Amino acid sequence: MTTFLGIPSVGAPVRSSPGVGHLQGSESFPTAARRALGDSQLRSNIGRATTTIRGKRARVVGEVPDWEELREAGRTLKASTMARLPELLGQLEEQVTAAGGTVHWARDAAEANAIVTRLVQATGADEVVKVKSMATQEIGLNEALEAAGISAWETDLAELIVQLGHDLPSHILVPAIHRNRSEIREIFRREMPGLGTELPPDLTDEPRELAMTARRHLRRTFLRAQVAISGANFAVAETGTLSVVESEGNGRMCLTLPRTLITVMGIEKVVPTWQDLEVFLQLLPRSSTGERMNPYTSMWTGVTPGDGPQEVHLVLLDNGRTAVLADEVGREALHCIRCSACLNVCPVYERTGGHAYGSVYPGPIGAVLSPQLTGMTGDAVNDSLPYASSLCGACYDVCPVKIDIPSILVELRAQHVEAAAASGRLPTPEAALMKAAAVSMTSPFRWRLAQRASRLGRLLARGRDGQRRIRSLPPPLSGWTGTRDLPEPPAETFRESWAREGRS
Amino acid sequence: MRIALFVTCLADTLYPSVARATVTVLERLGHEVVFPPGQTCCGQMHVNTGYQADALPVVRHHVEVFEPYDAVVAPSGSCVGSVRHQHARVARRAGDEALARRAEAGAARTYELSELLVDVLGVEDVGASFPHRVTYHPTCHSLRMLRVDDKPLRLLRNVRGLELVELPSAESCCGFGGTFALKNADTSTAMLADKMRHVVGTGAEICTAGDSSCLMHIGGGLSRLRSGVRTLHLAEILAATDDPGAEVAGQTVPVGVVR
Numbered sequence: 001m002t003t004f005l006g007i008p009s010v011g012a013p014v015r016s017s018p019g020v021g022h023l024q025g026s027e028s029f030p031t032a033a034r035r036a037l038g039d040s041q042l043r044s045n046i047g048r049a050t051t052t053i054r055g056k057r058a059r060v061v062g063e064v065p066d067w068e069e070l071r072e073a074g075r076t077l078k079a080s081t082m083a084r085l086p087e088l089l090g091q092l093e094e095q096v097t098a099a100g101g102t103v104h105w106a107r108d109a110a111e112a113n114a115i116v117t118r119l120v121q122a123t124g125a126d127e128v129v130k131v132k133s134m135a136t137q138e139i140g141l142n143e144a145l146e147a148a149g150i151s152a153w154e155t156d157l158a159e160l161i162v163q164l165g166h167d168l169p170s171h172i173l174v175p176a177i178h179r180n181r182s183e184i185r186e187i188f189r190r191e192m193p194g195l196g197t198e199l200p201p202d203l204t205d206e207p208r209e210l211a212m213t214a215r216r217h218l219r220r221t222f223l224r225a226q227v228a229i230s231g232a233n234f235a236v237a238e239t240g241t242l243s244v245v246e247s248e249g250n251g252r253m254c255l256t257l258p259r260t261l262i263t264v265m266g267i268e269k270v271v272p273t274w275q276d277l278e279v280f281l282q283l284l285p286r287s288s289t290g291e292r293m294n295p296y297t298s299m300w301t302g303v304t305p306g307d308g309p310q311e312v313h314l315v316l317l318d319n320g321r322t323a324v325l326a327d328e329v330g331r332e333a334l335h336c337i338r339c340s341a342c343l344n345v346c347p348v349y350e351r352t353g354g355h356a357y358g359s360v361y362p363g364p365i366g367a368v369l370s371p372q373l374t375g376m377t378g379d380a381v382n383d384s385l386p387y388a389s390s391l392c393g394a395c396y397d398v399c400p401v402k403i404d405i406p407s408i409l410v411e412l413r414a415q416h417v418e419a420a421a422a423s424g425r426l427p428t429p430e431a432a433l434m435k436a437a438a439v440s441m442t443s444p445f446r447w448r449l450a451q452r453a454s455r456l457g458r459l460l461a462r463g464r465d466g467q468r469r470i471r472s473l474p475p476p477l478s479g480w481t482g483t484r485d486l487p488e489p490p491a492e493t494f495r496e497s498w499a500r501e502g503r504s
Numbered sequence: 505m506r507i508a509l510f511v512t513c514l515a516d517t518l519y520p521s522v523a524r525a526t527v528t529v530l531e532r533l534g535h536e537v538v539f540p541p542g543q544t545c546c547g548q549m550h551v552n553t554g555y556q557a558d559a560l561p562v563v564r565h566h567v568e569v570f571e572p573y574d575a576v577v578a579p580s581g582s583c584v585g586s587v588r589h590q591h592a593r594v595a596r597r598a599g600d601e602a603l604a605r606r607a608e609a610g611a612a613r614t615y616e617l618s619e620l621l622v623d624v625l626g627v628e629d630v631g632a633s634f635p636h637r638v639t640y641h642p643t644c645h646s647l648r649m650l651r652v653d654d655k656p657l658r659l660l661r662n663v664r665g666l667e668l669v670e671l672p673s674a675e676s677c678c679g680f681g682g683t684f685a686l687k688n689a690d691t692s693t694a695m696l697a698d699k700m701r702h703v704v705g706t707g708a709e710i711c712t713a714g715d716s717s718c719l720m721h722i723g724g725g726l727s728r729l730r731s732g733v734r735t736l737h738l739a740e741i742l743a744a745t746d747d748p749g750a751e752v753a754g755q756t757v758p759v760g761v762v763r
């Protein structure tokens with residue numbers, strides 16, 4: 001398959017540069033998770049929120065008799081789109097241009113940020129309003145604009161809470177899922193007056209009151225702003241139509257009021273035809289918010305004279321995607337429609353929250369997408385993500401486009417080990433143990449010897465007869481015995497007793 | 505029917521009573537059980553930890569050992585899941601299409617215990633008796649890889665005297681995940697804590713499942729907390745009868761539980 005995307009490229013496709021944007025944190029997953037697990041407020045906020053949304057999703061998905069067929073349609077559409085991505089992107093560029101828009105290609109985060117900054121500067125504006133967008137979070141656009149003296153105002157309520165809290169998003173749909181309403185009230189109280197929004201002295205933490213406060217705060221910004229920046233959920237190649245799917249209507253404000261609209265979109269978001277939206281617009285709302293139909297589905301095709309933005313730009317972002325596309329197993333991660341269902345059912349995400357993943361893409365999809373976009377570099381940060389799963393498979397079951405996340409995790413673990421071997425970082429003690437185990441497991445004789453050796457564990461067992469347990473082991477097995485006992489190895493293995501009885 | 509026992513490395517080494525119970529149940533139903541002595545392990549630990557090159561000879565060994573048998577049973581959803589969903593993939597990834605084909609053929613004849621009993625042998629009442637309060641944890645791989653669905657529950661409902669209590673949030677993972685329990689010990693423990701809270705909350709004496717690995721995890725936590733709740737493999741419960749002469753379900757059942 002060709003992965004040339006119309007961007008002049010030299011040699012292998014580029015990965016996302018680690019220094020720009022938010023695809024990698026500074027700590028390994030186990031380290032970051034340990035801290036998150038100790039935060040009882042976070043645990044309770046996320047546990048509560050994911051349980052609620054999981055239930056909602058299950059109910060509305062259960063109503064659809066042909067849900068499995070829809071999922072299969074979604075999967076097939078994505079797979080066939082990826083197989084002809086270069087052609088479809090070319091078509092999209094043509095159509096957007098023909099409709100009066102301008103298309104820009106960005107190889108990585110730095111290029112995308114530079115393009116957007118230049119476009120905003122050209123309008124003379126010193127502020128922009130933003131529609132909730134994962135792509136612009138991924139590239140760290142707000143920080144880049146800030147550095148150029150341009151204020152970027154998030155207008156999605158949860159994204160606004162994150163921004164005012166000087167925080168990072170922890171969920172792809174509900175970025176402030178780690179906050180509860182009283183924390184939100186405190187953030188509003190602390191930050192909004194300084195931005196010119198007066199708060200009633202008796203502001204409570206009632207969701208409606210908080211929402212109305214945010215509404216007053218945002219209205220002034222909408223009416224003032226000359227430039228809006230959005231992401232896109234879909235881009236229809238045959239017509240050049242871009243689409244944003246949201247629940248609040250704040251996105252619609254941004255997409256219609258300002259004079260200039262700049263959209264930053266990952267190249268994998270393209271779909272071939274208008275009709276393909278039929279499938280995705282059924283799959284997405286039920287999977288993400290647990291709603292039957294999405295409240296605000298905005299679509300725009302280039303410029304409509306006299307109506308809406310009169311200057312329309314589309315920045316097509318690679319930032320490692322072409323490299324992902326080149327991987328036969330891993331490329332399925334590009335099918336993601338960012339519904340967040342896999343986060344909500346993930347038993348790991350439910351306990352650690354999103355920040356532990358270090359990337360704007362947390363949870364199961366983040367564990368396969370982030371390390372592929374940045375590449376696994378041997379620095380133990382994103383390299384730890386493919387291991388941040390018990391492989392329970394709940395993510396695969398709910399994914400509306402049937403991404404086999406467990407299989408991608410297993411593949412990335414293999415690639416990680418192979419990369420370590422290739423760069424001389426093996427043998428680690430783990431690799432040596434694995435090698436030894438494999439050697440014993442290919443010969444019944446050596447296997448019996450290994451089993452006999454494991455019987456040494458009997459020496460470590462403590463307790464009364466019949467209840468003897470191993471309660472402490474040296475590292476790395478101390479990871480187990482820190483919180484769990486092990487049974488005492490029996491005096492006889494099954495095969496020994498079977499042989500003793502002379503059975504075959 | 506002649507059935508080959510794929511004992512699994514864990515049951516062979518640490519839980520021989522589970523393997524023994526599997527044999528007991530099948531023989532009681534009139535089937536012949538054989539134990540291919542060359543068997544070792546399915547290689548899942550290698551695959552899931554990223555050591556596919558090391559897994560390949562283990563997979564080949566497994567395929568060869570079980571090739572001569574028409575039906576293979578394992579008391580583990582996870583190991584059967586590996587045979588069915590990983591072996592051919594490992595072979596293909598290494599470019600060994602011939603091995604992949606053989607692995608697929610072998611996988612089609614390999615069953616998890618409840619699958620073999622209900623789907624192949626058509627039995628839901630295995631003639632067991634176990635007068636205790638029991639809750640059942642559906643392990644992730646039996647649930648989502650094999651889709652055993654309610655087969656284990658159907659078997660348990662037919663056990664004389666057994667009081668089955670529903671486990672809340674039964675379908676959430678116990679946090680085992682093989683080397684996940686070591687590499688991400690804190691997260692694994694947090695998952696285990698919730699699982700144990702639910703198990704203890706049912707008031708059951710015993711938590712059962714179709715996988716010794718997950719039971720080792722849940723049981724290891726319950727034992728550390730001195731919770732008083734024990735774990736037993738599904739096979740051990742299905743092997744229990746009230747016939748005093750019958751073979752008891754092995755050493756993990758304290759004296760007096762099975763009369």
Ligand code: SF4
Nearest residue numbers: 336337339340342399
């Ligand atoms: S991987 Fe699937 S379930 Fe997860 S966010 Fe993407 S589309 Fe949704």
